[in-house]
Amino acid sequence: MEKSARPRTALNECVKVVVRCRPLSEREKNESYEEGKKRVRHEEKAWYDRLSTKAVNKFDGKLQVVKVWPERGAVQVDNPKGQDKLFTYDAAYDCTADTKTIYDEMVRPLVASVLDGFNGCVFAYGQTGTGKTHTMEGTGDDEGIIPRTFRHMWAHIENTASPDVTHLVSCSYVELYLEDVRDLLAKDCKKLTIRGQELNGFYIPEMTSIVCKSANEMVRLMRAGNRNRASGRTDMNEHSSRSHAVFLVTVETAHRSTDRIRCPHLQFPWLIQEFCLSIPSNRLSSGLPLFPGGPVHTVIYKLIEPKQEGPHSLYPPQS
Numbered sequence: 001m002e003k004s005a006r007p008r009t010a011l012n013e014c015v016k017v018v019v020r021c022r023p024l025s026e027r028e029k030n031e032s033y034e035e036g037k038k039r040v041r042h043e044e045k046a047w048y049d050r051l052s053t054k055a056v057n058k059f060d061g062k063l064q065v066v067k068v069w070p071e072r073g074a075v076q077v078d079n080p081k082g083q084d085k086l087f088t089y090d091a092a093y094d095c096t097a098d099t100k101t102i103y104d105e106m107v108r109p110l111v112a113s114v115l116d117g118f119n120g121c122v123f124a125y126g127q128t129g130t131g132k133t134h135t136m137e138g139t140g141d142d143e144g145i146i147p148r149t150f151r152h153m154w155a156h157i158e159n160t161a162s163p164d165v166t167h168l169v170s171c172s173y174v175e176l177y178l179e180d181v182r183d184l185l186a187k188d189c190k191k192l193t194i195r196g197q198e199l200n201g202f203y204i205p206e207m208t209s210i211v212c213k214s215a216n217e218m219v220r221l222m223r224a225g226n227r228n229r230a231s232g233r234t235d236m237n238e239h240s241s242r243s244h245a246v247f248l249v250t251v252e253t254a255h256r257s258t259d260r261i262r263c264p265h266l267q268f269p270w271l272i273q274e275f276c277l278s279i280p281s282n283r284l285s286s287g288l289p290l291f292p293g294g295p296v297h298t299v300i301y302k303l304i305e306p307k308q309e310g311p312h313s314l315y316p317p318q319s
C-alpha cells in the first residue's frame with residue numbers, strides 16, 4: 001500500500017493518465033468508420049449497457065470502434081470477438097475537445113507546480129498517427145501543449161517580476177534514433193553520450209542548453225530542433241516522427257534577499273509506441289527504420305523516470 005502524507009486528490013496526484021481521441025482521418029472515413037456523434041441520452045445508455053451484453057460492432061450501419069465517455073473519463077473499445085472493453089483514465093477527451101481545454105484542465109496545474117519549484121513531465125505516448133505531435137506542438141490555429149506552457153511560464157515570470165527575484169530559463173532538445181542520442185540544438189546535431197552515476201542517476205554532460213528570453217524564442221527553438229528530427233512516412237501518417245525525443249526546460253529562480261536558488265525542470269518526451277510493442281514492422285511503417293530496442297532505450301526511459309529527490313536526470317551531477 002502506498003503511504004502518503006498528502007491526501008490523494010485529483011489536484012495533487014503524482015501521475016495522471018489522460019486519453020485524447022483524434023477525429024477520424026479521411027482514409028478512416030472512407031473505410032466506413034464513424035466518429036461518436038452526439039446522441040440522445042437513452043442511446044448513450046444503450047451503448048454503455050452493451051458492456052454487459054455481447055458486443056455488436058455496427059451502429060447506425062457504420063463501424064464505431066472507439067467510444068469516448070468524457071464525463072466518465074472512460075474509453076470503450078469494440079471487441080469483435082465478444083464483450084466491449086472499458087478502460088478508465090484520469091480524463092478522456094473525444095474528437096470535439098480542443099488543446100486549450102486539455103491544457104487548462106490537465107497541464108496548467110502541473111506547470112504551476114513547476115513554477116513553484118517541483119519537477120514535472122508531460123509525456124505523449126501513442127501509435128504512429130494518433131496525434132502526439134498535434135497535441136504537443138499544435139498547428140497554426142490551435143497551439144499545442146508545449147507552446148502553451150512557454151506562454152504560461154513567461155506570463156508567470158512577468159507577473160512576479162521584482163528586483164528581488166531573477167529567473168533564468170534554458171532549453172535543451174535531444175532525440176533518440178536507433179542507438180544514437182543526438183543533440184537537436186547543436187549545429188551538426190552531434191552525437192551525445194549518456195553517463196550514469198550510482199548516486200546521481202543518468203545525465204548527458206555535453207547537451208546544448210540555450211537561454212531564452214521569451215515564449216516566442218522558445219517556440220522558435222523547438223521548431224529549429226524539430227527540423228533536425230528524423231522523420232519519414234508510415235502507413236498511418238504521411239509526416240511521421242521516427243524518433244523518441246525529449247524537450248527539456250529549466251527554470252532557475254534566484255531570490256536575492258535569501259540567496260536561495262530553485263531549479264526545477266519540465267520535460268516533454270515523445271515516445272512512440274512501436275518501440276515498446278513487438279508489432280511486425282510491415283503493419284506499421286514503410287519509412288525509416290523503427291527502433292530495434294537495446295540498452296540505450298532502457299537508459300532513455302531512465303532519463304525521464306520521475307525522481308524523488310536529487311539533481312535532475314538530464315543534467316550533470318551537482319556537487
Ligand SMILES: Nc1ncnc2c1ncn2[C@@H]1O[C@H](COP(=O)(O)OP(=O)(O)OP(=O)(O)O)[C@@H](O)[C@H]1O
Binds near residue numbers: 023127130240242
Ligand atoms: N485532435 C486532432 N484534431 C485534428 N487533427 C488531428 C488531431 N490529432 C491529430 N490530427 C491529425 O492526424 C494526423 C496525425 O497526427 P500526428 O502527426 O500528430 O500523429 P503522431 O502521433 O505525432 O504520429 P507519428 O508518431 O507518426 O509522428 C495529422 O494529420 C494531424 O493533423
